[in-house]
Amino acid sequence: MSNVLMESSGPITVVTVDRPKALNALNQQVLQDLATVIDQILVNKPRCVILTGAGEKAFVAGADIASMSEMARPQARALAELGQGVFRRWEQLPMPTIAAINGFALGGGCELALSCDIRLASAKARFGQPEVGLGIIPGFGGTQRLARTIGVGLAKELIFGGQMINAERALAIGLVNSVYEPDELMAAAQKLAGKIAAQAPIAVRAAKEAMALGVQTDIDSGMTIEAAYFATCFETEDQREGMAAFVEKRPEPVVFQDA
Ligand code: CO8
Numbered sequence: 679m680s681n682v683l684m685e686s687s688g689p690i691t692v693v694t695v696d697r698p699k700a701l702n703a704l705n706q707q708v709l710q711d712l713a714t715v716i717d718q719i720l721v722n723k724p725r726c727v728i729l730t731g732a733g734e735k736a737f738v739a740g741a742d743i744a745s746m747s748e749m750a751r752p753q754a755r756a757l758a759e760l761g762q763g764v765f766r767r768w769e770q771l772p773m774p775t776i777a778a779i780n781g782f783a784l785g786g787g788c789e790l791a792l793s794c795d796i797r798l799a800s801a802k803a804r805f806g807q808p809e810v811g812l813g814i815i816p817g818f819g820g821t822q823r824l825a826r827t828i829g830v831g832l833a834k835e836l837i838f839g840g841q842m843i844n845a846e847r848a849l850a851i852g853l854v855n856s857v858y859e860p861d862e863l864m865a866a867a868q869k870l871a872g873k874i875a876a877q878a879p880i881a882v883r884a885a886k887e888a889m890a891l892g893v894q895t896d897i898d899s900g901m902t903i904e905a906a907y908f909a910t911c912f913e914t915e916d917q918r919e920g921m922a923a924f925v926e927k928r929p930e931p932v933v934f935q936d937a
Contacts, residue, residue, distance in 0.1 A: 682711035701739035738787030758817035878916035
C-alpha cells in the first residue's frame, strides 16, 4: 500500500491516509488501499482503530478532483459506488473507530470522518461539503450520514451552501465530540482508544451493533434489538468475570479476554 499506513500497538491500530502532496485526497488507489486496510483489520481484530491524515494540513481534503474532472456518468457512478462501499465497510467494522481530524476534512474527507464512530478534532480542523461549488453533490455518503449525524436542517445548510466551518462550529453542531490543541489531538485519541480497549470487547461490539441497527428503525424494534444483544452478553466469560469482580470488590481492574 502506498497511500495508507497502518500501525498497530497492542490493541490499538492507527490508520493514516498518506498522500500529503494532494492534502490526502481520495483517488482510486487510496480507496483501494483503505479496502486492503479493512481486510487486515478484520484479520488482526484490534479493539479500537484511530483514523487520521498525514501531514500538518489535512485529514482528507476530499475526493481527488483532478481525477474526477474528465469523468462521464458511468465512471462517476462507479467511483461513487466504490467509495460508498469502502466507507460502509469501514462504518461496519466490529470495533469502535475514532477519526482524529487534524486539518481539512472536506467533501469525501468529511464523509470519511462521518463513517467513523467518534470524531475528535484539532482546533485547526476545517469541515465542509463543498461539492455543489464543483457542480456535483456529495457521493460518498454525505447526503445520508451528515443529516443523520447533525440533523437535516444543518446538513442542508452545509450541503446547499458548500461553506467551510471551523472546529468550534463543528463542535457546537455535534459534528465532532471534542476539540483539542493540534499537538494534543493524537494523545487524546490514543487515551480514548485505550479506555475503549480496556472494556469487555464483546460487549463493546454488541453495543456498536445494537446502536447501528437501532438508529435505522423505530424505538420498539430498537428495544427488541437491544434486549437480544444484551442477552448474548450473558453467554460470555467477560460478563461473569466483570460482574464477579464487582461483587467480590476486587481492587484491580478486570483484564478482559474477548471471550
Ligand atoms: N483533489 C485533488 N487535489 C487536491 C485536493 C482534492 N480534493 N485538495 C487539495 N489538492 C491539492 C491541490 O491541487 C494542491 O496541489 P498542487 O500543489 O499540485 O497544486 C495541493 O493539494 C495543496 O492544495 P492547495 O494549494 O489548494 O492548498 P491551500 O492551502 O491553498 O488550500 C484547500 C487548501 C482549501 C483544502 C484547497 O486545496 C481546496 O479547496 N481543496 C479542494 C477541497 C474540495 O473541494 N473537496 C471536495 C472534493 S469533491 C468530493 O470530495 C466529492 C466526494 C464524492 C465523490 C463521488 C465520486 C463520484
